Amino acid sequence: MMVDAAGTTVADVVAALAGWYPPDWAEDWDRVGLVVGDPAAPVTTALLVVDCVPETVDEAVEVGADLIIAHHPLLLRGVHSVAATTYKGTIVHRLIRADIALLVAHTNADTANPGVSDALAARFRLTDLRPLVADGPNVPGVGTGRVGELPQPLTLAELADLAARRLPATPSGVRAAGDRDRLVSTLAVCGGAGDPFLAAAAASGADAYLTSDLRHHVASEHLAAGGPALLDAAHWAIERPWLDLLAGQLADALPIGTVISDIVTDPWTLHVPAPQ
The missing domain is CATH 3.40.1390.30 (NIF3 (NGG1p interacting factor 3)-like)
Structure with missing residues (x-):
């Protein structure tokens, strides 16, 4: 158009x-x-x-x-x-x-294809994408979250480091839960608060699940049940990549200028590491 x-x-x-x-x-x-x-x-x-x-x-x-x-x-x-x-x-x-x-x-x-989670998956160069939860209309590829394959397997520690480098920087950084040496080939991602989709991540066959706003007891019980390793990044950081996707769509469709805001609107403004 x-x-x-x-x-x-x-x-x-x-x-x-x-x-x-x-x-x-x-x-x-x-x-x-x-x-x-x-x-x-x-x-x-x-x-x-x-x-x-x-x-x-x-x-x-x-x-x-x-x-x-x-x-x-x-x-x-x-x-x-x-x-x-x-x-x-x-x-x-x-x-x-x-x-x-x-x-x-x-x-x-969030649900659309391409949408928020596709933009997040692109930061990790995931391939063979499929919805984490195929909800909404019966349209191929539409649904909440995405599951895909990393270009090469990484340990959880390596993946957490990659996430910290590929995602926009925030004071919160990236947290990981699980065995740091666990090998991750298949990664599930979900923009926004991903608590409700932990069971879907476990059922997807993913080795790790990246999202935000994970809660203490929910994450603990998920890991105890043998679920995928977890990576938790700032809510703003995992949704900011979508703005790049949207800018590209607008550029192709309408003769208007776009400016992408990099103002960090995550509420957490300070992170103090524990003393070594």
Whole structure:
């Protein structure tokens, strides 16, 4: 889909994303699509972010963006006010005053092929990809997470080191759980919080599972049951690669400029290693 540069609108971008990431593929609890903005408004530059927060709104203003495309919804849970006295209300007012629209693709982008987990798998050059959980519409390759083969087997310690180098840097870094010498050939990955899919990772035949936000007891019981080794990276870090994929899709489809935000919006800002 190509649109004349002079006539590209918010509606055109909304339509493009709906083609790649159909809104009805989002989970029932999710809130995706256009959040702020006039569909008829022109778009020349879009800022791509994981989170729409004051810092990324400031960045959008600085780069002259007409539109922010975010992965995480700003208004995920019900609100009764967007007054400027509230955190989210302040963001909404700032966007409106700056004439910046906000568009969200969340679990619909997680499920799509290519989507969030495909971009994550690409960082590790995984091949023979298949969904970790083949959910959603009956479309080949669509589903949550991905499972694939590494170019060459690595120990868990080597894979953790590779992950720290291939993923965007955050103070949290990368944690690993399991035998450091365990050989990993098949890797499962899942963008976002991957707790719910530990059983799927175990059933997939993967040697290791990379995701984020793993909890203590859940991870401990998973390992005790003989499940794959675990790698836990910052939530922002494992979803940031999707912005590169999205920028490429937009470049092929619409004559607008894109800027990828590398502002780390993960809430953890300091990591102090244990004394040796």
